[in-house]
Amino acid sequence: MVTLEEAKRAFIPKLRPLRWDRERHVLTILDQTLLPFEVYWVEAKDPSQIAEAIKSMRVRGAPAIGIAAAYGMVTALNSPTNDIKESLNALAKAKLQLDAARPTAVNLSWATSRMLSKANRLVHEGEAKKVDELKELLEEEANRVYEEELEAELKIGIYGFEKLNDGDVVLTQCNAGGLATGTGLGTALAPVKLARALGVNVSVVAPETRPWLQGSRLTAYELMTDGVPVTLISDTAVGLVLYKKMVNSVMVGADRILADGHVFNKVGTFKEAVIAHELGVPFYALAPTSTLDLRSSVEEVKIEERSPDEVRTVRGVPVAPEGVKVYNPVFDVTPPKYVTAIITEAGIIYPPFEKNVRKIANM
Numbered sequence: 001m002v003t004l005e006e007a008k009r010a011f012i013p014k015l016r017p018l019r020w021d022r023e024r025h026v027l028t029i030l031d032q033t034l035l036p037f038e039v040y041w042v043e044a045k046d047p048s049q050i051a052e053a054i055k056s057m058r059v060r061g062a063p064a065i066g067i068a069a070a071y072g073m074v075t076a077l078n079s080p081t082n083d084i085k086e087s088l089n090a091l092a093k094a095k096l097q098l099d100a101a102r103p104t105a106v107n108l109s110w111a112t113s114r115m116l117s118k119a120n121r122l123v124h125e126g127e128a129k130k131v132d133e134l135k136e137l138l139e140e141e142a143n144r145v146y147e148e149e150l151e152a153e154l155k156i157g158i159y160g161f162e163k164l165n166d167g168d169v170v171l172t173q174c175n176a177g178g179l180a181t182g183t184g185l186g187t188a189l190a191p192v193k194l195a196r197a198l199g200v201n202v203s204v205v206a207p208e209t210r211p212w213l214q215g216s217r218l219t220a221y222e223l224m225t226d227g228v229p230v231t232l233i234s235d236t237a238v239g240l241v242l243y244k245k246m247v248n249s250v251m252v253g254a255d256r257i258l259a260d261g262h263v264f265n266k267v268g269t270f271k272e273a274v275i276a277h278e279l280g281v282p283f284y285a286l287a288p289t290s291t292l293d294l295r296s297s298v299e300e301v302k303i304e305e306r307s308p309d310e311v312r313t314v315r316g317v318p319v320a321p322e323g324v325k326v327y328n329p330v331f332d333v334t335p336p337k338y339v340t341a342i343i344t345e346a347g348i349i350y351p352p353f354e355k356n357v358r359k360i361a362n363m
């Protein structure tokens, strides 16, 4: 098995969409609404600006919105106050604002809860007596969220690499690469990137992922930047590609994975999983353990619905009769029976998931 040190040496991230300015306490975000046509960075200096960037999907992907939200919590302390209690209130308010930005990815509330608990602990245990101290320690915590994510992805890459053979082609969905995680590496794309970096010949088939086109705009761009061969297909070609055995496995990311193994991910994932299962192609969900939600039931998870105009138009150009009724859910849920394994930084989880997900989560 490849070691963490070997993986770190092999893969140098190129596309890192989040930059934290340590001097000014501002998050700079690569605007993913404009890629690949324009490389444009926006600055966010308070929780409302970071919530807006998440809502509008300038920053998107479960781990990346978690990292952005962690820094968003630090920016809650940008407004001048010397009152530590006022700062804790500002953090509680920022958490509500950030959590409300998008409903499906659990990483968002996971990150804000971690930051808020840390702040409360620091203040109540007397480690942070002044607002400046609190801010510095919270900034370190947000940096840790980022560093831990990067290390988790390297480990996911190592475990996922074990599932690949020379010459393999992997079908993915959406963009679960470094643009979606903030690190430049990714979850679903980590094994193929690591494989290529180690000289193993693998490639990717990326469905375009209507309506937002994460596959064509982001995955194709990211993989081309990283030197991984990629073939773009329309979403409607997924069945044929699997039927013709043009891919050896399916590797997707996740926005939330429940204790019983239900996988919430970009709409279209469920269809891939069912067809793959039917045709005997392995289907893997790759995600850090921060994506595990051990508390919710399937019915409790809210699947985000976005504007009908995302479906009526393609990047502003109408493709349907004006005013047509639209249903635009942007995630779906894959039942555990279609999931071959869940690949996390703590190991590979095989069925029965209702027993094994908790085992990994509690490690």
Ligand code: MRU
Pocket: 060, 061, 062, 063, 105, 173, 174, 175, 176, 177, 180, 181, 186, 187, 188, 214, 252, 253, 254, 255, 265, 266, 267, 330
């Ligand atoms: O709506 P998006 O673009 O935020 O959806 C992203 C996905 O569905 C990803 O597959 C998921 O967040 C995992 S990212 C590593």
